[in-house]
Amino acid sequence: MTISMPIPGANTAGQHLFQGLAPASLFSLEGKVALITGGAGGIASGLARGFAAAGARIILADRNELVHQRVREFRAAGADAHALVFDVTDQQAVAGAVQEAVAKCGRLDIVVNNAGVIVRTPFLELTKEEWQKVIDTDLTACFLVAQQAGRLMVQQGSGRIINMGSIMNHVARPRLVPYVAAKGGVSAFTRALAADLAGTGVTVNALAPGYTATEFSQANDQDFNAFVTDWTPAKRWGRPEDICGAALLLASDAGAYINGHTLYIDGGFLSVTR
Numbered sequence: 001m002t003i004s005m006p007i008p009g010a011n012t013a014g015q016h017l018f019q020g021l022a023p024a025s026l027f028s029l030e031g032k033v034a035l036i037t038g039g040a041g042g043i044a045s046g047l048a049r050g051f052a053a054a055g056a057r058i059i060l061a062d063r064n065e066l067v068h069q070r071v072r073e074f075r076a077a078g079a080d081a082h083a084l085v086f087d088v089t090d091q092q093a094v095a096g097a098v099q100e101a102v103a104k105c106g107r108l109d110i111v112v113n114n115a116g117v118i119v120r121t122p123f124l125e126l127t128k129e130e131w132q133k134v135i136d137t138d139l140t141a142c143f144l145v146a147q148q149a150g151r152l153m154v155q156q157g158s159g160r161i162i163n164m165g166s167i168m169n170h171v172a173r174p175r176l177v178p179y180v181a182a183k184g185g186v187s188a189f190t191r192a193l194a195a196d197l198a199g200t201g202v203t204v205n206a207l208a209p210g211y212t213a214t215e216f217s218q219a220n221d222q223d224f225n226a227f228v229t230d231w232t233p234a235k236r237w238g239r240p241e242d243i244c245g246a247a248l249l250l251a252s253d254a255g256a257y258i259n260g261h262t263l264y265i266d267g268g269f270l271s272v273t274r
Contacts, residue, residue, distance in 0.1 A: 026254040030055035038115035040066040042214040046240025052079035088141035098148040138182035165208040194260030210266025212238035234267030
């Protein structure tokens with residue numbers, strides 16, 4: 001559904017000049033279906049709130065049964081929300097889940113590859129199992145979900161694939177080697193997939209949040225908290241809802257010409273050098 005709003009101060013004859021450019025129209029997700037992985041986490045909850053407010057039907061996916069509680073909360077607030085429980089690193093499970101999503105909602109317009117894990121281990125002590133766990137969840141899962149969803153989107157002639165990157169594809173911190181490698185891979189994968197799907201009507205972009213207060217972050221570490229707050233020009237940690245506006249841009253008609261891009265939402269963290 002296209003939302004048309006009158007432009008204040010414009011005469012009736014001139015309204016056509018602004019047709020489709022009102023924010024309520026550009027950022028509308030009315031009639032769209034969005035699948036968000038890592039759905040039991042804080043960032044997914046923030047994204048889902050924004051997508052639902054813009055009119056989308058929401059499918060939250062996670063391997064944690066807690067996702068059902070998240071969905072109950074959304075439904076209680078009036079959102080059209082559904083839950084899927086599956087492992088994003090399991091190719092067969094991903095294929096089945098995407099099919100189930102379409103069976104529930106009839107189509108799939110937006111996918112946010114948000115599932116992720118972090119292992120904090122010094123490199124010389126890092127095991128292959130720890131490395132593989134992070135690479136599989138933070139990078140390979142993007143490939144698995146994007147491929148299954150992408151096939152449907154290409155058939156539809158439209159779709160939005162949004163991968164969750166990080167400022168760690170640009171900078172690094174100790175004890176995060178597999179995470180930094182995976183997030184660097186996400187940015188490269190995003191560019192490559194955008195090129196591969198050229199002309200199909202499907203766009204592929206990535207979001208790269210800065211330090212955001214979630215279940216994975218070290219926001220409760222007083223020393224690290226002080227470092228982040230002092231360094232970041234916004235003078236605070238990010239919040240899940242801070243990522244929502246950027247996600248809406250990439251998911252909606254407002255971002256139709258943005259493709260193969262990694263968008264940083266970091267409060268200015270990467271802009272500062274000392």
